[in-house]
Amino acid sequence: MLTTAPDAPLASSESSQIRRLPREGTFRLLFTTPIVLLAGAVALYLWVQTRELDSVEQRILNSTQLGLALRQHLVLVGASTAVVLLIAVPLGIVLSRPSVRRIAPIVNALVVGAQSIPSFGLIVLFALTLGFGAQYAIYALIISALLPVLSNTVAGLEEIDLELKEAASGIGMTRGQVLRRVELPLAVPVVLAGLRTAIVWNVGTATVAAFAGAGGLGTVITVGLIQNRDVVTVVGGMLTAFLAILLDHFARVAQELLKPKGL
Amino acid sequence: MTDTFIQLDNLTKTFPGTTEPAVDELSLDVCEGEIVMLVGPSGCGKTTTMKMINRLVEPTSGRIIIGGQDVTDANPDELRRSIGYVIQQGGLFPHMRVRDNVAAVLQLLKWSSTKISQRVDEMLDLVGLDPAVYRDRYPKQLSGGERQRVGVARALAADPPIMLLDEPFGAVDPIVRERLQDEFLRLQREICKTIVFVTHDLTEAIKMGDRIAIVRDHSAVAQFDTPARILAKPANEFVRDFLGENAELRALSLLEVTSDMLSTLPSISVEPGEVDPARAQGPATVVIQDGRPVGWVTADASDRTFLPVEPLVLGPRTHLADAVGQMVRVGAPAAILVDEAGQLVGCLEFSAVPRAVVHAAAGSAPKSDRVDKKVADADHRA
Numbered sequence: 001m002l003t004t005a006p007d008a009p010l011a012s013s014e015s016s017q018i019r020r021l022p023r024e025g026t027f028r029l030l031f032t033t034p035i036v037l038l039a040g041a042v043a044l045y046l047w048v049q050t051r052e053l054d055s056v057e058q059r060i061l062n063s064t065q066l067g068l069a070l071r072q073h074l075v076l077v078g079a080s081t082a083v084v085l086l087i088a089v090p091l092g093i094v095l096s097r098p099s100v101r102r103i104a105p106i107v108n109a110l111v112v113g114a115q116s117i118p119s120f121g122l123i124v125l126f127a128l129t130l131g132f133g134a135q136y137a138i139y140a141l142i143i144s145a146l147l148p149v150l151s152n153t154v155a156g157l158e159e160i161d162l163e164l165k166e167a168a169s170g171i172g173m174t175r176g177q178v179l180r181r182v183e184l185p186l187a188v189p190v191v192l193a194g195l196r197t198a199i200v201w202n203v204g205t206a207t208v209a210a211f212a213g214a215g216g217l218g219t220v221i222t223v224g225l226i227q228n229r230d231v232v233t234v235v236g237g238m239l240t241a242f243l244a245i246l247l248d249h250f251a252r253v254a255q256e257l258l259k260p261k262g263l
Numbered sequence: 264m265t266d267t268f269i270q271l272d273n274l275t276k277t278f279p280g281t282t283e284p285a286v287d288e289l290s291l292d293v294c295e296g297e298i299v300m301l302v303g304p305s306g307c308g309k310t311t312t313m314k315m316i317n318r319l320v321e322p323t324s325g326r327i328i329i330g331g332q333d334v335t336d337a338n339p340d341e342l343r344r345s346i347g348y349v350i351q352q353g354g355l356f357p358h359m360r361v362r363d364n365v366a367a368v369l370q371l372l373k374w375s376s377t378k379i380s381q382r383v384d385e386m387l388d389l390v391g392l393d394p395a396v397y398r399d400r401y402p403k404q405l406s407g408g409e410r411q412r413v414g415v416a417r418a419l420a421a422d423p424p425i426m427l428l429d430e431p432f433g434a435v436d437p438i439v440r441e442r443l444q445d446e447f448l449r450l451q452r453e454i455c456k457t458i459v460f461v462t463h464d465l466t467e468a469i470k471m472g473d474r475i476a477i478v479r480d481h482s483a484v485a486q487f488d489t490p491a492r493i494l495a496k497p498a499n500e501f502v503r504d505f506l507g508e509n510a511e512l513r514a515l516s517l518l519e520v521t522s523d524m525l526s527t528l529p530s531i532s533v534e535p536g537e538v539d540p541a542r543a544q545g546p547a548t549v550v551i552q553d554g555r556p557v558g559w560v561t562a563d564a565s566d567r568t569f570l571p572v573e574p575l576v577l578g579p580r581t582h583l584a585d586a587v588g589q590m591v592r593v594g595a596p597a598a599i600l601v602d603e604a605g606q607l608v609g610c611l612e613f614s615a616v617p618r619a620v621v622h623a624a625a626g627s628a629p630k631s632d633r634v635d636k637k638v639a640d641a642d643h644r645a
Contacts, residue, residue, distance in 0.1 A: 163351075163354060164354060167355075169340075170317060170350070170354070170427075171343060171344070171368050171418070172341070172368060173367075173371060174340045177371070186357070260358030262403055262404075
């Protein structure tokens with residue numbers, strides 16, 4: 001019905017060309033890190049092969065023992081991170097609602113307080129008071145990794161343009177619809193950035209869980225340190241680092257995939 | 264004028280933590296199918312006033328009556344689905360494609376997906392965007408003007424009787440803004456929505472408004488009238504200041520030239536290619552060639568000169584400013600007006616111009632055919 005073509009001849013001031021959304025090279029994103037990690041793992045393996053291993057070293061540096069430690073480590077990290085997500089995201093949503101803004105600083109102080117306890121101390125404390133085992137180590141990991149996800153959830157929701165939220169209510173969305181259709185999708189990248197921090201954090205902290213009898217790659221490192229076997233310590237440390245980088249990579253890929261398009 | 268459609272009755276808004284009300288006992292009636300402009304300095308409460316209509320801001324006291332129904336306590340979410348809302352930049356959701364942005368209200372109203380996609384294309388066509396090209400784009404891939412169009416399409420999708428526009432064209436450059444304004448006016452002539460339009464731009468208010476509410480502090484209405492009458496006769500010092508100097512000159516571009524303003528001046532007919540100034544009779548004589556007026560012969564005591572003129576066509580698009588422009592351009596004391604066929608209808612003498620302005624200030628509102636047409640449409644519908 002409007003007869004003029006949209007942004008027709010006069011439109012030099014207004015370019016209506018399609019602007020391509022910037023997209024990182026998919027191949028580079030997906031494969032660079034795994035390839036580097038694989039090369040590192042092969043190098044580590046070859047290095048260990050050149051060494052004459054004594055009986056102590058042989059007992060731990062085999063696929064059964066290392067596989068077990070790796071699996072235990074993954075369980076510690078996976079379980080704690082999953083629970084962190086389940087607690088921190090809903091809590092972050094609640095804290096970003098205008099009606100509870102007043103108590104937000106209190107909750108924030110509590111979480112920051114929990115964060116400031118050294119996680120080593122927390123794991124040992126839980127082991128001594130609650131008992132030994134993976135379960136209690138996971139509790140400690142949850143507490144120490146809560147903050148990055150919580151604060152990123154709150155930040156991600158609060159940095160959304162106020163006018164945009166008002167536009168959403170203005171066209172008739174209920175509060176829940178504004179949250180689900182506008183706020184949460186737009187906050188996803190920031191929440192996932194917090195999650196990545198939490199994962200890397202937990203992979204490192206979980207090595208301490210060996211002291212609480214929770215197993216994991218920490219066991220390998222501890223054996224190396226106590227028995228004064230450098231090869232074992234190096235292998236344990238390197239595997240932990242590889243795991244951290246790999247999981248971070250997966251989270252990074254997830255971040256790319258889940259990021260709302262159009263931003 | 265048609266019936267009142269939106270009635271704001273003694274609305275007051277005092278924000279928590281403040282003692283001064285942002286809006287103080289405002290009453291305003293908006294008629295069905297008209298564009299009411301809220302214009303005033305920033306911070307005067309005009310946006311707050313508008314947001315009380317769709318209850319984004321809850322009034323502290325007062326009533327809001329829409330279409331005879333008191334909606335002051337109605338469910339705000341449902342109310343808003345029946346009121347189109349456009350803000351600067353369109354307020355588009357950056358993570359949704361154009362089609363999902365336009366469909367947003369329809370989804371809330373639970374339309375079926377086939378009906379929605381049909382309606383989305385219809386709406387994009389309506390605002391002048393080719394659905395095949397724009398449907399799947401993200402807001403980031405659009406220019407400012409295109410975003411604004413999508414914003415209007417979204418607001419219109421559910422065919423709400425009312426639209427609220429909050430500085431919708433504020434974020435685009437002047438050329439695009441003017442085109443969007445023209446298109447919006449053309450669109451409005453077909454859709455006949457009841458529109459409340461907030462702007463801080465007086466020129467925009469004059470151009471777009473059937474009536475303008477000039478708002479001062481605490482949303483007190485300093486004057487509420489048609490643009491022509493406000494310009495010709497500011498109600499008080501505040502309005503005069505707000506309009507700035509020479510408001511009357513702006514009025515000239517709003518007032519149509521009508522046949523009763525015209526007078527008949529002496530004319531001569533000449534052969535093609537032959538103009539003889541000596542044949543002129545009065546101080547100014549219209550020269551007619553082949554039955555069409557082509558210019559003036561003006562006569563001072565000493566010399567007579569021929570002044571070629573491109574006559575104006577008498578009609579709804581010809582305003583006093585055009586006539587005065589012709590006089591100044593040509594250097595003649597009157598403007599020549601013709602009918603559609605190019606035949607001389609009469610001349611507008613300069614002395615008739617101020618009379619027309621005074622006449623407009625005193626009485627009827629000769630803004631344009633818009634209001635009358637809408638009244639006719641409304642009658643037709645009823």
